[in-house]
Amino acid sequence: MVSIKDVAKHAGVAISTVSKVLNNYPNVTDATKAKVNQAIRELNYVPNSIAAALSSKHSGRIALLLDPVRETQAVDQIYMQYILGALDCAKELDIDAITIFFSMLEGMTSDDITRYFRSQGVHTIVVFGLSQEDRVIRNLIQEEEFHMVVIDAPFVADGITSVGIDQAEAQYEVAYKTISDNIPRLDPKHGPQTVLYIAGKGTSYVTADRTKGMKKAAEELNVSLSIRYGDFSESKARGIAMITGKEKDIIVCASDLMAIGAVNALRELEVFHPVCGFDGITLMGYVGNQMNTVQQDFYDIANTAVREAKRLMDGEKGRQVVMPHKIIRMKYQDIIK
Amino acid sequence: MVSIKDVAKHAGVAISTVSKVLNNYPNVTDATKAKVNQAIRELNYVPNSIAAALSSKHSGRIALLLDPVRETQAVDQIYMQYILGALDCAKELDIDAITIFFSMLEGMTSDDITRYFRSQGVHTIVVFGLSQEDRVIRNLIQEEEFHMVVIDAPFVADGITSVGIDQAEAQYEVAYKTISDNIPRLDPKHGPQTVLYIAGKGTSYVTADRTKGMKKAAEELNVSLSIRYGDFSESKARGIAMITGKEKDIIVCASDLMAIGAVNALRELEVFHPVCGFDGITLMGYVGNQMNTVQQDFYDIANTAVREAKRLMDGEKGRQVVMPHKIIRMKYQDIIK
DNA sequence: CTGTTAGCGCGTTCAA
DNA sequence: TTGAACGCGCTAACAG
Numbered sequence: 283m284v285s286i287k288d289v290a291k292h293a294g295v296a297i298s299t300v301s302k303v304l305n306n307y308p309n310v311t312d313a314t315k316a317k318v319n320q321a322i323r324e325l326n327y328v329p330n331s332i333a334a335a336l337s338s339k340h341s342g343r344i345a346l347l348l349d350p351v352r353e354t355q356a357v358d359q360i361y362m363q364y365i366l367g368a369l370d371c372a373k374e375l376d377i378d379a380i381t382i383f384f385s386m387l388e389g390m391t392s393d394d395i396t397r398y399f400r401s402q403g404v405h406t407i408v409v410f411g412l413s414q415e416d417r418v419i420r421n422l423i424q425e426e427e428f429h430m431v432v433i434d435a436p437f438v439a440d441g442i443t444s445v446g447i448d449q450a451e452a453q454y455e456v457a458y459k460t461i462s463d464n465i466p467r468l469d470p471k472h473g474p475q476t477v478l479y480i481a482g483k484g485t486s487y488v489t490a491d492r493t494k495g496m497k498k499a500a501e502e503l504n505v506s507l508s509i510r511y512g513d514f515s516e517s518k519a520r521g522i523a524m525i526t527g528k529e530k531d532i533i534v535c536a537s538d539l540m541a542i543g544a545v546n547a548l549r550e551l552e553v554f555h556p557v558c559g560f561d562g563i564t565l566m567g568y569v570g571n572q573m574n575t576v577q578q579d580f581y582d583i584a585n586t587a588v589r590e591a592k593r594l595m596d597g598e599k600g601r602q603v604v605m606p607h608k609i610i611r612m613k614y615q616d617i618i619k
Numbered sequence: 620m621v622s623i624k625d626v627a628k629h630a631g632v633a634i635s636t637v638s639k640v641l642n643n644y645p646n647v648t649d650a651t652k653a654k655v656n657q658a659i660r661e662l663n664y665v666p667n668s669i670a671a672a673l674s675s676k677h678s679g680r681i682a683l684l685l686d687p688v689r690e691t692q693a694v695d696q697i698y699m700q701y702i703l704g705a706l707d708c709a710k711e712l713d714i715d716a717i718t719i720f721f722s723m724l725e726g727m728t729s730d731d732i733t734r735y736f737r738s739q740g741v742h743t744i745v746v747f748g749l750s751q752e753d754r755v756i757r758n759l760i761q762e763e764e765f766h767m768v769v770i771d772a773p774f775v776a777d778g779i780t781s782v783g784i785d786q787a788e789a790q791y792e793v794a795y796k797t798i799s800d801n802i803p804r805l806d807p808k809h810g811p812q813t814v815l816y817i818a819g820k821g822t823s824y825v826t827a828d829r830t831k832g833m834k835k836a837a838e839e840l841n842v843s844l845s846i847r848y849g850d851f852s853e854s855k856a857r858g859i860a861m862i863t864g865k866e867k868d869i870i871v872c873a874s875d876l877m878a879i880g881a882v883n884a885l886r887e888l889e890v891f892h893p894v895c896g897f898d899g900i901t902l903m904g905y906v907g908n909q910m911n912t913v914q915q916d917f918y919d920i921a922n923t924a925v926r927e928a929k930r931l932m933d934g935e936k937g938r939q940v941v942m943p944h945k946i947i948r949m950k951y952q953d954i955i956k
Numbered sequence: 957c958t959g960t961t962a963g964c965g966c967g968t969t970c971a972a
Numbered sequence: 973t974t975g976a977a978c979g980c981g982c983t984a985a986c987a988g
Contacts, residue, residue: 296974298975337979339978
């Protein structure tokens with residue numbers, strides 16, 4: 283294996299000089315820089331990131347912490363996009379990232395986890411989809427030993443950046459559009475429309491925000507709103523729609539999967555009411571064709587998250603980053619490849 | 620940070636002794652082992668895997684190499700299961716794994732890639748879904764610098780293990796079942812049944828095997844078979860079914876996604892013919908309800924792959940591992956959560 | 957069975 | 973501006 287030493291010898295300079303050009307340090311003549319670069323090219327040298335990490339302490343390593351559902355599911359694509367976006371960005375910024383699932387941390391105490399990350403040379407953690415139940419992770423955040431980027435959760439501090447769309451606004455928009463689009467459809471004598479909102483899991487941070495947006499839309503449109511919690515479960519949403527969906531005019535769901543559950547319930551009840559979802563997963567194109575939903579660019583979100591992680595590693599302070607979203611109508615034609 | 624030195628001091632032994640108990644070396648008294656372990660616990664010591672990797676060369680690090688489609692898709696769940704299964708196993712065996720996508724390697728020569736892995740301290744690579752086009756990866760395999768575990772591709776050598784189901788057998792079984800189940804349905808005067816096989820991508824290693832299985836089933840059942848290549852694309856399969864699907868009695872597809880494309884085509888043509896798929900993705904439960912398909916346990920396959928990687932790292936020789944599969948009938952009830 | 961010691965490849969002072 | 977030397981935390985001979 284060709285090491286920095288070989289490069290130094292080949293270029294006729296000292297090891298430290300090579301190191302300096304490698305890391306873009308100032309105070310190196312262009313001439314020597316050229317010599318070194320040439321030697322690097324000639325020897326086909328690649329710095330050993332392991333050794334670099336050991337030596338410089340701040341390994342620049344980050345961990346991607348995900349909590350996907352264990353069973354094969356349609357929402358897997360969300361996590362896939364997260365991983366893709368994050369790893370692409372990490373590669374681009376030349377920081378190495380390890381992927382961790384919550385399940386791998388099961389049964390560990392906060393201390394265990396801290397030690398685990400430390401042993402892995404991780405100093406920065408990107409958390410995708412934190413819920414309020416995750417004490418251990420929240421402890422991690424509190425400890426402030428690690429830099430953190432948190433997706434879809436309201437944490438901002440010196441070492442913590444939060445990334446995500448404006449949940450309330452997005453929910454507001456899709457609900458508003460879905461409801462108002464359907465007002466003409468209704469009999470004017472019908473009275474105020476009734477809307478069923480199937481919210482997500484109460485412990486998820488996004489749920490409160492989305493519910494807020496839903497309420498705002500309901501108020502502005504002067505419709506009567508009832509709220510149930512579907513816990514992001516398709517079958518629960520299906521059950522809820524089975525029971526109370528028939529007499530509602532419109533069903534707004536806090537996730538696509540729940541929207542599909544609701545649609546299938548309505549189908550079984552042999553009634554039709556507009557339903558809208560949230561997330562923009564492909565499955566909507568197959569099952570909930572032409573349904574309104576919020577489209578998040580998970581790839582881009584993850585990309586940004588890693589970029590923010592880099593910012594933190596560079597010593598900048600945590601901040602809040604709001605990502606854009608779109609309201610779309612899912613069509614089979616758009617998703618088929 | 621508490622290091623091995625601190626532990627040694629605290630336990631009143633030499634550094635190397637600590638290292639030995641850490642790595643389960645022989646020749647250590649139970650007494651001293653206990654002392655060391657106690658010190659470790661008291662100091663809350665965690666070995667630094669970076670340093671260990673640097674020192675021992677064979678870092679025990681593996682790379683998971685995946686080639687997911689870039690766009691959000693229903694097959695993401697396959698890759699998700701791969702990653703989950705692999706990382707779970709890696710955690711269990713205490714080897715650290717990095718996830719790499721083909722896209723991150725784009726534009727690199729074989730040498731670049733070799734150097735990249737080397738710089739990452741990777742000595743073992745698990746490749747998921749290699750196609751014959753991937754010259755670079757095949758070079759990697761040829762070079763024999765790395766240990767390799769290859770999923771769904773026919774490579775076995777001293778340092779290479781192959782893992783996957785019996786593609787031919789699986790395709791044979793699902794085709795046989797689907798065809799024979801439907802023989803009674805047909806008018807006896809109808810003559811031999813006609814079967815359309817929509818195969819995958821010609822450059823994929825599994826395609827040849829599956830086609831072989833299909834041919835065997837067709838022969839045994841004495842049906843007339845025509846083969847088209849859908850390249851694993853839903854829309855291509857849809858197009859093929861649009862053109863030639865109408866006059867066929869049965870359509871056998873080499874992937875679920877293609878099966879769904881075919882079903883949608885038939886629906887549009889307003890004819891019904893049995894269709895079967897391959898893979899067992901969730902989407903089948905939504906769209907292709909009650910369709911036959913081959914179910915692969917991708918989680919388990921990845922798990923096994925990592926276990927095999929470990930075997931190789933331990934110096935054992937490469938081998939072929941055949942994973943089990945099932946023929947199932949996908950139902951919405953089974954996949955809803 | 958235990959301790960001493962020499963690196964692993966690199967970043968980083970501190971002199972020169 | 974450059975280079976020699978030390979140390980990061982650990983493993984692996986080797987000596988005791």
